[in-house]
Amino acid sequence: MEIAMNTSEAVMSPESTIENGVLAPVRDAVGTPLLAREDARMTCRNVNVYYGEKHAIHDVSLDIGKNEVIAMIGPSGCGKSTFLRCLNRMNDTIDICRVQGQIRIDDQDIYDKSVDVVPLRAQVGMVFQKPNPFPKSIYDNIAYGPRIHGLSNNRTDLDEIVQGSLQKAGLWEEVKDRLDQPGTGLSGGQQQRLCIARAIAVSPEVILMDEPCSALDPIATARIEELIDELRSNFTIAIVTHSMQQAARVSQRTAYFHLGDLVEVGPTEEIFTNPSHKLTEDYITGRFG
Amino acid sequence: MSNQESMNRVRAGLARRYAAERRFRMYGVIAILLSLAFLLMLFVSIIGNGYTAFQQTYIKLDVNFDPAMLDPTGSGDMKIINRTGDFQGVIKQALRDAFPGVTKRGDKRNLYGLVSGGAGFELRDRLHADPGLMGRTVSIWVTADAEIDMVVKGHIDREVPEDDRRVKDQTIAWIDALVAEDRLEKRFNITFFTAGDSRNPEQAGIWGAAVGSVYTLIVTLVLSFPIGVAAAIYLEEFAPTNRFTDFIEVNINNLAAVPSIVFGLLGLAVFINFFGMPRSAPMVGGLVLTLMTLPTIIIASRAALKSVPPSIREAALGIGASKMQMVFHHVLPLAMPGMLTGAIIGMAQALGETAPLLMIGMVAFIVDIPGGVFDPSTVLPVQIYLWADSPERAFVERTSAAIMVLLAFLVTMNALAVLLRKRFEKRW
Numbered sequence: 001m002e003i004a005m006n007t008s009e010a011v012m013s014p015e016s017t018i019e020n021g022v023l024a025p026v027r028d029a030v031g032t033p034l035l036a037r038e039d040a041r042m043t044c045r046n047v048n049v050y051y052g053e054k055h056a057i058h059d060v061s062l063d064i065g066k067n068e069v070i071a072m073i074g075p076s077g078c079g080k081s082t083f084l085r086c087l088n089r090m091n092d093t094i095d096i097c098r099v100q101g102q103i104r105i106d107d108q109d110i111y112d113k114s115v116d117v118v119p120l121r122a123q124v125g126m127v128f129q130k131p132n133p134f135p136k137s138i139y140d141n142i143a144y145g146p147r148i149h150g151l152s153n154n155r156t157d158l159d160e161i162v163q164g165s166l167q168k169a170g171l172w173e174e175v176k177d178r179l180d181q182p183g184t185g186l187s188g189g190q191q192q193r194l195c196i197a198r199a200i201a202v203s204p205e206v207i208l209m210d211e212p213c214s215a216l217d218p219i220a221t222a223r224i225e226e227l228i229d230e231l232r233s234n235f236t237i238a239i240v241t242h243s244m245q246q247a248a249r250v251s252q253r254t255a256y257f258h259l260g261d262l263v264e265v266g267p268t269e270e271i272f273t274n275p276s277h278k279l280t281e282d283y284i285t286g287r288f289g
Numbered sequence: 290m291s292n293q294e295s296m297n298r299v300r301a302g303l304a305r306r307y308a309a310e311r312r313f314r315m316y317g318v319i320a321i322l323l324s325l326a327f328l329l330m331l332f333v334s335i336i337g338n339g340y341t342a343f344q345q346t347y348i349k350l351d352v353n354f355d356p357a358m359l360d361p362t363g364s365g366d367m368k369i370i371n372r373t374g375d376f377q378g379v380i381k382q383a384l385r386d387a388f389p390g391v392t393k394r395g396d397k398r399n400l401y402g403l404v405s406g407g408a409g410f411e412l413r414d415r416l417h418a419d420p421g422l423m424g425r426t427v428s429i430w431v432t433a434d435a436e437i438d439m440v441v442k443g444h445i446d447r448e449v450p451e452d453d454r455r456v457k458d459q460t461i462a463w464i465d466a467l468v469a470e471d472r473l474e475k476r477f478n479i480t481f482f483t484a485g486d487s488r489n490p491e492q493a494g495i496w497g498a499a500v501g502s503v504y505t506l507i508v509t510l511v512l513s514f515p516i517g518v519a520a521a522i523y524l525e526e527f528a529p530t531n532r533f534t535d536f537i538e539v540n541i542n543n544l545a546a547v548p549s550i551v552f553g554l555l556g557l558a559v560f561i562n563f564f565g566m567p568r569s570a571p572m573v574g575g576l577v578l579t580l581m582t583l584p585t586i587i588i589a590s591r592a593a594l595k596s597v598p599p600s601i602r603e604a605a606l607g608i609g610a611s612k613m614q615m616v617f618h619h620v621l622p623l624a625m626p627g628m629l630t631g632a633i634i635g636m637a638q639a640l641g642e643t644a645p646l647l648m649i650g651m652v653a654f655i656v657d658i659p660g661g662v663f664d665p666s667t668v669l670p671v672q673i674y675l676w677a678d679s680p681e682r683a684f685v686e687r688t689s690a691a692i693m694v695l696l697a698f699l700v701t702m703n704a705l706a707v708l709l710r711k712r713f714e715k716r717w
Contacts, residue, residue: 088607090603090606090607093602093603093606095529095530117609118609118610118611119609120609121606121607121608121609122608122609125607125608125609126603126607126608127607128600128603128604128607130600132598132600132601132603132604133604134601134604134605134619135601135623144605144608144610144618145608145609148608148609148610148611148614148618149609195604198604198608199607199608201608202608202609
C-alpha cells in the first residue's frame with residue numbers, strides 16, 4: 001500500500017487541482033486522512049476507465065475501509081457505477097472497456113495479469129440494480145455459489161449455508177417453507193434480498209451494490225437499508241445510489257462523483273452538512289442532478 | 290391552439306384512424322382465410338386421392354399346396370422349396386380351377402393377371418409359417434393385381450369403351466363373378482405399411498422409405514444438433530469479435546441460402562468419391578443433410594443465446610462463476626427451448642429434402658428394408674417422387690398416401706418437439 005501511494009503521488013501533478021478553479025476534483029487527497037485509510041480493504045489509485053475513445057473515469061483514487069459502508073453518489077452518467085464495476089472486474093465483460101491504474105485488495109492489483117477473476121468475485125461480491133435471481137428454486141439460488149466454489153462438504157453443510165445466508169439477509173422467516181419454489185416468484189424486495197443472500201452465501205469480504213433499491217418501493221427499500229446496516233459488521237459494502245437520503249441513512253462515508261471525476265469524499269455527515277466543494281453542495285441541495 | 294380546438298382536431302381524425310385499423314384487421318383475416326383455403330384444398334386433394342390406398346383388393350382362392358409342383362425332388366427341405374418351388378404355378382392352377390371355362394392360351398394369361406405377380410411369395414410365406422399345409426387344399430386370400438384393384442375401387446371406369454380401357458370386358462366379368470361368389474374383398478392394406486418399394490403397385494409399401502428417413506434423420510440430428518449448438522455457443526459466448534469471426538458469421542448466413550442440390554453435389558464429391566462411403570446410404574444422406582441444416586441450427590441457437598437476459602449472466606459472473614459455468618448452468622438451459630425450435634425447423638426441412646439425396650444415389654429403386662445406416666435405402670420424399678413418376682394408375686393413390694404418411698411423420702415430430710419444449714420450459 002505504501003508503494004501504491006508513492007507512485008500515485010509521483011504521478012500527481014499539483015496543477016491538476018487548480019487548473020479548473022472550482023471544477024477541479026480533489027485528486028490530490030492521497031495521504032489525507034479522508035482518503036487513505038489505515039483500515040482500507042480496497043485501495044484504488046489513479047483509476048482511469050475508457051469505453052473505446054470515451055474517457056469515462058478520470059484518475060480516481062479512493063479507499064474502501066473495512067466494515068464501512070461507502071456510498072457513491074452523483075448525477076446520472078457520472079461514472080459511479082462504472083467505478084463500482086471496476087472493483088470486481090465486472091467491466092471485463094464489456095469488450096471496449098479499458099481500465100488503467102491500480103485497484104488493490106490484499107496488496108494485490110486485481111487488474112494484474114496473474115489475477116483470476118473467479119476467486120476475486122468470490123471475494124468481492126455484487127448485487128445489481130434490478131433483482132436478478134436465477135430462474136431456479138430459492139434454495140438453488142443461494143446454493144449455487146457455494147456449490148461452484150466447493151464451499152460445502154455435504155448436504156447438511158449446504159443447508160446450513162443456505163439457512164445462514166437467508167437469515168443474514170432477513171429472508172429466512174418469509175421463505176423457509178417454500179425453499180423449493182422458484183426465486184422469480186418472490187416480490188421485488190424479496191428478490192433483491194434473495195440476491196443479497198446469494199452474494200453473502202459465498203462469504204465475500206466486500207459487497208458491491210449498484211443502486212440496489214432503485215426498482216423497489218419505499219417499504220422494501222427501508223427493509224434493504226436496515227439489512228445493509230446489519231451487514232456492516234461482517235462485510236465491507238460499497239453502494240451506488242441515486243437517493244441522497246439513502247446515502248445519508250446507510251453510509252459512513254460518501255463519495256461524490258461528477259462527470260467521471262471523484263469530486264469529494266468524506267464522512268457522510270460532513271458531506272451532507274458541510275461540503276467543501278461547490279459542485280457537491282449544488283448537487284445535494286438539489287440545484288442539479 | 291386552444292384545448293378545445295385541438296380536441297376537435299383529435300375527434301375529427303378518429304374516424305379515419307379507426308377505419309385504418311379496421312382495414313388492417315380485414316386484410317389480416319383475408320390473408321388467414323386465403324391460406325386456410327389453400328391448406329384445405331391441399332388436404333382435400335391429397336386425402337381424396339390417397340385414402341383408397343389404405344385398402345387393397347384380395348381374392349380368395351382354393352389353393353392346393355401340391356408337392357409335385359412345390360417340391361418336385363421330394364426333399365422336404367424348406368430351403369430347397371423356398372428356392373425351387375413353383376408357387377406362382379400353384380396359384381395359376383388354383384385360378385384355372387376357379388374358372389374352368391377358360392381354355393384359350395391368351396385368355397388364360399389374362400386370367401393369371403387377376404392375381405398379383407407377388408402372390409407366390411405370399412404362399413411361400415404361408416407355407417414357411419405352417420409346413421403342415423403341404424399337400425392340402427386351403428382357401429387363401431391372395432393380393433389381387435393392381436389393375437383389378439383399380440376396377441374394384443372405381444378408378445378405372447367401366448363405362449369407357451373397351452378399346453380405350455386397360456381392363457377388358459372379360460376380366461371385368463371375372464371380377465363380377467368373384468364378387469358374386471364372395472371371393473373378392475377390400476381389406477386394410479397392411480402391405481403398404483410393411484413392405485419396401487416394388488414394381489408391382491399392389492406389392493409396394495412405404496416402410497422401406499420410412500425406415501430410411503428415420504435412419505437419415507437420426508444421423509442428421511446426432512451430428513447437426515451438437516455441432517450446431519457448440520458452434521453457436523462458441524461464436525456467441527467465447528469467440529472474440531474480430532475480422533475472422535465476422536467472416537465466419539457472414540459465411541454461415543450465406544450457407545443457409547445455398548440451394549440444397551449444391552450440398553448434394555458436395556456430398557457426392559467428398560463423402561462418396563473422396564472418402565469412398567457407400568452410395569444410397571442413410572449415413573451419407575445424413576451427412577449431407579447435416580451440412581444443410583447446420584446453418585439453420587446455428588443461426589437459431591445464436592438468436593436463442595442472444596435473447597437470454599444479460600442480468601442472468603451478470604448474476605452468475607457476480608458470484609464468481611467462470612464463463613463456462615455461466616454458459617452451461619444458466620444461459621444454455623434458458624436458451625434450450627429456442628435451440629430446440631431451431632433444431633426442429635432444421636429437421637423438418639431435412640425430412641422433406643429431396644434434391645441433395647438424388648445426387649448421392651438415394652433415388653435408387655430399393656426393395657429391401659434397410660437394416661442400418663450403411664444399407665442402401667431411400668427416404669419418404671424421394672419415394673413420393675419415384676411413385677409420382679410411375680405410370681401405373683395404382684401409384685397415383687399410393688403417391689398421395691405416401692404424402693399423408695410424410696405429413697403424419699412431420700406432425701408427430703413437431704408434436705414431440707412442442708412436448709420437449711414444454712418440459713424444458715416447465716423446469717425453469
